[in-house]
Amino acid sequence: MRLNDLDERIVHALAEDARRSFADIGALVGLSAPAVKRRVDRLRAEGAITGFTVRVDxxxxxxxxxxxxxxxxxxxxxxxxxxxxxxxxxxxxxxxxxxxxxxxxxxxxxxxxxxxxxxxxxxxxxxxxxxxxxxxVLSPLLRRYSSGSPGAPGSPARHG
Missing domain, CATH: 3.30.70.920 (Lrp/AsnC effector binding domain/regulation of amino acid metabolism (RAM) domain)
Structure with a gap:
């Protein structure tokens, strides 16, 4: 399954904070809260989103x-x-x-x-x-936790 740009932006927002509200995500990506919920439900049903979790030090x-x-x-x-x-x-x-x-x-x-x-x-x-x-490990220098694919905000540009 390949995500479109809008779905990718929603996934990145959830990866940053899985407790973020659909309204907050909608404001980031230009959709209503119900539209974000429908997309998240579809992404879960299709297996692109496999679950939500907490990161603990x-x-x-x-x-x-x-x-x-x-x-x-x-x-x-x-x-x-x-x-x-x-x-x-x-x-x-x-x-x-x-x-x-x-x-x-x-x-x-x-x-x-x-x-x-x-x-x-x-x-x-x-x-x-x-x-x-x-x-x-002496000191962890950089950790990224399921923040999505390369090309996500803050990561190097995608090559394609």
Missing amino acids: PAALGWQTEGFIEIYCSRNTSPEAIHRGLERYPEIASASTVTGDADAIVQVFAADMRHFEQVLERIAGEPYVERTKSVL
Whole structure:
């Protein structure tokens, strides 16, 4: 599904603040509140908008340590098998298959260094994992949360 320009602007407004009113979004994009609601309902029905959520600073929940773990798997390990193995770790914020030498990379939040080490050891002990490589985050420099596609307000221009 490809969004038109107006739908994209609505999605960007919701990505900035999902609690924003339809009237407020309508004022931004030049539509009435009911027209915005109809578009949002359609975008949800079509699967372009998959849900609404809250972003919480992990540190507020006591998760002070962040790191990334590269996972190197045994031959013929499917992405589904990796997903099944990782989904039970509440410390994993995201996991993706990647190009390069590693098969996957996971973003981990932990309470402290010891907790991160325990998560790393548990992941390394998964039957499909041959080895891991990890890095710790010192200071996050830039974070973008589902703010939409490139070309959104405040992001580099789209190439097309």
